[in-house]
Amino acid sequence: MNIAVSHPAAVAPAGVGAGIRVDDATVIYRNGHTALRNASFDIPTGTITALVGVNGSGKSTLFKAIMGFVRLARGNISVLGQPVERALKKNLIAYVPQSDEVDWNFPVLVEDVVMMGRYGHMGLLRRPKPADRQAVDVALARVGMTDFRKRQIGELSGGQKKRVFLARALAQDGWVILLDEPFTGVDVKTEDAIIRLLKSLRDEGRVMLVSTHNLGSVPEFCDRTVLLKGTVLAYGQTAETFTQANLEKTFGGVLRHFVLSEGGRPGSLDVLTDDERPLVLRGDRPAERDVAKST
Numbered sequence: 498m499n500i501a502v503s504h505p506a507a508v509a510p511a512g513v514g515a516g517i518r519v520d521d522a523t524v525i526y527r528n529g530h531t532a533l534r535n536a537s538f539d540i541p542t543g544t545i546t547a548l549v550g551v552n553g554s555g556k557s558t559l560f561k562a563i564m565g566f567v568r569l570a571r572g573n574i575s576v577l578g579q580p581v582e583r584a585l586k587k588n589l590i591a592y593v594p595q596s597d598e599v600d601w602n603f604p605v606l607v608e609d610v611v612m613m614g615r616y617g618h619m620g621l622l623r624r625p626k627p628a629d630r631q632a633v634d635v636a637l638a639r640v641g642m643t644d645f646r647k648r649q650i651g652e653l654s655g656g657q658k659k660r661v662f663l664a665r666a667l668a669q670d671g672w673v674i675l676l677d678e679p680f681t682g683v684d685v686k687t688e689d690a691i692i693r694l695l696k697s698l699r700d701e702g703r704v705m706l707v708s709t710h711n712l713g714s715v716p717e718f719c720d721r722t723v724l725l726k727g728t729v730l731a732y733g734q735t736a737e738t739f740t741q742a743n744l745e746k747t748f749g750g751v752l753r754h755f756v757l758s759e760g761g762r763p764g765s766l767d768v769l770t771d772d773e774r775p776l777v778l779r780g781d782r783p784a785e786r787d788v789a790k791s792t
């Protein structure tokens with residue numbers, strides 16, 4: 498996957514304030530189930546934050562709350578220093594959905610999916626202007642999907658589909674980008690390319706919240722981590738938050754933990770895994786071992 502990380506200088510929209518602020522947020526679904534309880538954390542702009550937790554821990558619910566799709570029973574969420582509704586009206590929040598949320602049989606071309614990111618910038622008739630077409634061209638180029646623009650979305654591979662939805666978020670020019678499991682079903686090369694793209698978006702000052710089960714890649718590209726289990730168990734800099742003790746609290750018995758020996762030295766390698774990309778803590782790398790023991 499060729500991703501062109503260079504991009505015409507992105508300019509922060511006027512009035513952009515703090516990143517994402519979640520204050521005591523509680524979501525109760527209509528059936529009475531409390532999916533999120535007293536969740537609080539802050540994410541500054543120019544950062545990538547991992548959202549980590551088991552299935553059902555409330556990650557998608559939190560995304561829905563940040564996008565204003567579900568009502569808060571209590572608490573408050575602000576995005577870029579403004580209420581969610583205002584940030585949505587200004588197209589500041591972009592969302593890259595999980596693959597299973599999308600109907601891939603819907604007959605639509607790749608370039609049309611990316612153009613959907615421009616809808617919020619168009620008038621009622623949704624007639625694209627040259628600026629909209631240019632934004633689509635740039636977004637497709639940025640994720641290396643220009644050659645696929647006339648293909649039906651349903652004909653693409655899992656990794657290619659992800660790239661198209663990333664392009665839709667780029668075309669929207671959202672300053673806050675929520676990514677729901679962007680690495681599921683993509684190969685390691687595509688994952689690395691997506692990570693490079695996210696880092697370049699971070700360098701432009703954007704805010705990314707990424708739910709992922711690929712624990713091994715979190716310390717690689719996420720400045721911050723939010724650990725979720727119905728509520729926020731811990732949040733902060735990844736180096737301080739993404740510790741073995743916190744992960745065990747987050748995943749309980751679900752997280753597989755192997756202690757492997759290297760060259761006959763028992764316990765020299767800890768492997769924590771929730772998915773295909775495990776987190777490996779090496780005994781011969783003291784910094785990581787110290788992080789693992791620090792909580």
Ligand SMILES: Nc1ncnc2c1ncn2[C@@H]1O[C@H](COP(=O)(O)OP(=O)(O)OP(=O)(O)O)[C@@H](O)[C@H]1O
Pocket residue numbers: 526527528530531532550551552553554555556557558559
């Ligand atoms: N519309 C709904 N009505 C009632 N309960 C719901 C609804 N949507 C989700 N839930 C419940 O809320 C809890 C949190 O669900 P959510 O989808 O936020 O979890 P998740 O962390 O995103 O899971 P996954 O990793 O499987 O995507 C789960 O117990 C789920 O069953």
